[in-house]
Amino acid sequence: MVVVNIIQQRQQPATASSSSNSAAASSSGDTTEGSVGLLTLQSEDGEVFEVKDTVATQSVTIKGMVDDDCATSTIPVCNVNGRTLAMVIEWWNKHDIGAVSDEKELKEWESQFVIINDKSDRDKVYDLLMAANYLNIPTLMDSCTSAVAEAIKGKTTEEIREFFDIKNDFDEKEEDDLRKEKQWALENEI
Known part of the structure; x- marks a missing residue:
């Protein structure tokens, strides 16, 4: 399994909000060392989420924006709808350091999160895979591609x-x- 390279502090679920003003100030990069800042992400359909920067930087794309001081306001996530972005954030929160102490428990959760039983699951995993690719989230991409491989195993x-x-x-x-x-x-x- 690809191990998350970012050292994170504690799990804090992302929240959807109708206003991005409150997080824009705290995501301006003015956090002191050791404190947790918030990032505001906006999906392609306009849904806004506030997320801990240490959680969102599991995305190589977002980490690059934070490192380059480009994440001072709402970050548009143009290719990802709100439903899928909420699932991505759920993935990030579950993979936050300390969120799950047992590696076996995390693997079980991952396998259930991206399981493909029917066409609606297939569509969900496809959307997650596209989001993982766009945001460059290796752990999510690996789990989604494994789910696709498992779904087609043994099929003509x-x-x-x-x-x-x-x-x-x-x-x-x-x-x-x-x-x-x-x-x-x-x-x-x-």
Whole structure:
């Protein structure tokens, strides 16, 4: 497992708010050493969240903004909707140092957080994966890709296409040629 490189203090859940003014002052970088500042994040659909800077800097992207003093006001998270950003923040809070003392307990929580049982879970994990990629959150990206791999394990090409709503754009001859060429990859298919 990728270990969070940022040393964090304690878990404090993020809160959605209708105003970003209160956090903008505390996220201005004027915190004293050892104190916890707040960052204000705004999703693409306008939802605003206040988050501890030590928690949000699990994102390499946000950490870079904080390190470069670019996080002095509301940080727009343009490619992530509010529902998904709330889940990302839940992930950060769970991975805050001291939030979970047992590594096994954390792994179990992670596996349940990104499990794919049906198409709505698939869509949730897809949104989380895109957010993890955009915000550069390696631990979340690893868990999401593992969930996708687990979801397709043992499935045929057709089952995978159906599960992910992928249209087969090969004609019958092209698909047959590919199956012959890449037969080693399809040995376990029926």
